[in-house]
């Protein structure tokens with residue numbers, strides 16, 4: 001089977017805990033991924049909310065080095081930054097990150113940064129004026145803005161600032177699990193209209209109580225019923241959150257694929273597990 005995953009924190013975990021990507025006890029290792037026939041994996045450099053300015057830039061550079069070292073022979077490895085604080089408030093850093101190979105920038109983590117308020121900021125101020133400039137610059141360079149973790153006001157500010165088909169790399173459905181990290185139907189519809197992507201998150205808190213395989217099917221079905229046939233994808237959040245045993249680890253993906261296959265049929269299962277994300281990246285990211 002093929003697996004295109006829009007988000008994991010594995011490289012950051014490898015950096016923080018000084019582990020190797022090839023063999024480890026994390027959710028993703030190259031060895032465990034051998035059960036996947038074709039694998040495209042977004043690896044995020046996760047930016048802690050405690051770091052801003054120069055400290056954030058330095059941290060970004062260190063994890064970037066780890067990514068380069070661990071992923072140099074990994075076909076299908078895609079680099080992302082989770083937290084626009086890596087830009088340190090400098091517009092010229094968008095171009096720098098682009099040259100570093102960054103394909104996606106999640107605008108915020110949970111708290112406020114130079115670009116916007118996150119979904120757990122004390123006050124939702126939306127995008128800052130720097131944030132609006134930065135997303136325009138990103139759209140020009142071909143770096144995808146990612147709204148997972150962003151406050152609701154920032155979502156609509158982003159829609160106004162650019163017509164780029166942005167993504168939500170790792171978020172679930174608010175109508176099914178009332179959590180500030182999940183997407184409301186109105187937001188899902190906008191992402192569908194723009195032909196962006198929504199990656200379903202495996203975090204048990206976002207999915208809700210119960211068997212996570214069934215929960216993922218429920219969240220997927222909700223987005224499909226809103227018209228998301230071409231935008232629905234997966235954003236596991238492996239090594240970044242608490243995941244129930246039945247879907248914890250990349251080695252569980254063939255069984256998860258089989259569950260989607262049985263429930264939705266082959267065409268949809270293939271779209272969700274690989275083709276939607278692959279088509280999006282061919283259209284929006286790998287054009288230059």
Ligand SMILES: [Zn+2]
Pocket residue numbers: 082148149170237240
């Ligand atoms: Zn995250």
